[in-house]
Amino acid sequence: MSVSIATNQTILVVGGGVSGMTAALEAAECGKQVILVERNSSLGGRTALMYRYFPKMCHPTCGLEINLRRLKGNRNVRVLTQAEVDSVSGERGNYTVTLKISPRYINQNCTACGECAKAVEAEIDNPYEYGLSKTRAAYLPHAMAYPLRYVLDPSIVGTPDGEKAKAACKYNAIELDMLPETVELKVGAVVWATGWKPYDAAKIHPYGYDRFDNVITSLEFERLANPHGPTGGKLLRPSDGKEAKNIAFIQCAGSRDENHLRHCSRICCMASLKQTQYVREACGEEGRSTIYYIDIRSIDRLEDFYLKVQQDPTVKFVKSKVASIKLHEASGDLILHGVDTEGYHRYATQHDLVVLAVGMEPESNGITLPADIITDSSGFIEGAAGGGQFAAGAASSPLDVNRSVQSATAAALRAIQVVHKTSTIEGGR
Ligand SMILES: Cc1cc2nc3c(=O)[nH]c(=O)nc-3n(C[C@H](O)[C@H](O)[C@H](O)COP(=O)(O)OP(=O)(O)OC[C@H]3O[C@@H](n4cnc5c(N)ncnc54)[C@H](O)[C@@H]3O)c2cc1C
Numbered sequence: 247m248s249v250s251i252a253t254n255q256t257i258l259v260v261g262g263g264v265s266g267m268t269a270a271l272e273a274a275e276c277g278k279q280v281i282l283v284e285r286n287s288s289l290g291g292r293t294a295l296m297y298r299y300f301p302k303m304c305h306p307t308c309g310l311e312i313n314l315r316r317l318k319g320n321r322n323v324r325v326l327t328q329a330e331v332d333s334v335s336g337e338r339g340n341y342t343v344t345l346k347i348s349p350r351y352i353n354q355n356c357t358a359c360g361e362c363a364k365a366v367e368a369e370i371d372n373p374y375e376y377g378l379s380k381t382r383a384a385y386l387p388h389a390m391a392y393p394l395r396y397v398l399d400p401s402i403v404g405t406p407d408g409e410k411a412k413a414a415c416k417y418n419a420i421e422l423d424m425l426p427e428t429v430e431l432k433v434g435a436v437v438w439a440t441g442w443k444p445y446d447a448a449k450i451h452p453y454g455y456d457r458f459d460n461v462i463t464s465l466e467f468e469r470l471a472n473p474h475g476p477t478g479g480k481l482l483r484p485s486d487g488k489e490a491k492n493i494a495f496i497q498c499a500g501s502r503d504e505n506h507l508r509h510c511s512r513i514c515c516m517a518s519l520k521q522t523q524y525v526r527e528a529c530g531e532e533g534r535s536t537i538y539y540i541d542i543r544s545i546d547r548l549e550d551f552y553l554k555v556q557q558d559p560t561v562k563f564v565k566s567k568v569a570s571i572k573l574h575e576a577s578g579d580l581i582l583h584g585v586d587t588e589g590y591h592r593y594a595t596q597h598d599l600v601v602l603a604v605g606m607e608p609e610s611n612g613i614t615l616p617a618d619i620i621t622d623s624s625g626f627i628e629g630a631a632g633g634g635q636f637a638a639g640a641a642s643s644p645l646d647v648n649r650s651v652q653s654a655t656a657a658a659l660r661a662i663q664v665v666h667k668t669s670t671i672e673g674g675r
Pocket of ligand 1: 647
């Protein structure tokens, strides 16, 4: 099967996070045809799962809502979810791309009424909650999901639960016999906006992420703080559901470390500074946040945010790379050991929850990229030798949302130049 609108004047954008959406919209609003493919069931990427954004502390829904409105109003963008690139061949201005589309088992008749979810009994790990909670096997990805359509987990297809979901749907939206599809496209340029993934915290053995329930990652903390998250926005620690009030934030968990990621992930300092304000919001003056850091990296306008957090009496800064974490058996608390490099004294400090500011690595690490794609030593995409494929946002470097949007706009412009040139040459023949 091939998507009929695709020609060598079409731009393919891979990844539907904030960067992919931006690149697609910028190109589409210039009149170019765009196909936006997203591996998950919904657009939004990792930012849709954040509680608030630094530096303004607004909700990600604002930015996402604006982009979704632009997207819904633009007929030049075609969105394909649950789709992944299998191969790219060809050259600048003339690529052939093969996509693999997984079945959603729910078609466009879905009104998101939720009756299918009520009908099924099976539960799965919620794919949007980093394993912190379960969801029914028929689910809406998240509150801002686009397309606004439920998904049926493949595990219930062929089971009585699948049949129950089908019977509960009044709109004939459930297709239990949906099959995987392979789609071939002709496109002129490709924008890789595949984003980032968190470094596997379990690899940092001294911090015990895989041994201690109350050592969590900064992404999990975003979900705990979120009113739509697994604890309804309460900072409840995983081991016993106790409210966490004395929280340690460990910087450079995996980053700037020869044994893990060599690069600085840039965002983690800002993310932890932001998260201290979640503690303040949840616990008021009683909250205690301690940031253990090598040095705080905040630049430009983000420095003001750092200065503001420094004034907060509930936040303490300890200049130290934490050496190890031990469990305090009786309380479930954690004891952090290390040396404070301002004064060179040893500490053994107790906290009721530890949040690891895990590094960002390219999501494209581990997938087979086209042979002409050039990556840096960490795997971030720099571009393609032939000049018709570009990286946008966190696929190119660990960037915050503002810089991701700038990078995506630049990638869109480069892609437009490629397809524009192709159409001019063809028009001149
Ligand atoms: C703990 C933490 C907190 C943060 N808080 C903030 C903040 O407050 N403010 C801020 O500005 N920034 C923040 N950031 C950074 C922010 O998350 C990134 O700037 C943002 O996610 C970059 O967006 P992106 O679209 O480039 O990548 P992503 O959000 O990673 O989106 C990439 C998309 O591509 C899809 N994809 C991946 N591979 C494929 C494939 N092969 N085929 C199809 N689709 C694919 C993914 O499913 C995903 O939807 C934070 C980061 C961390 C770690």
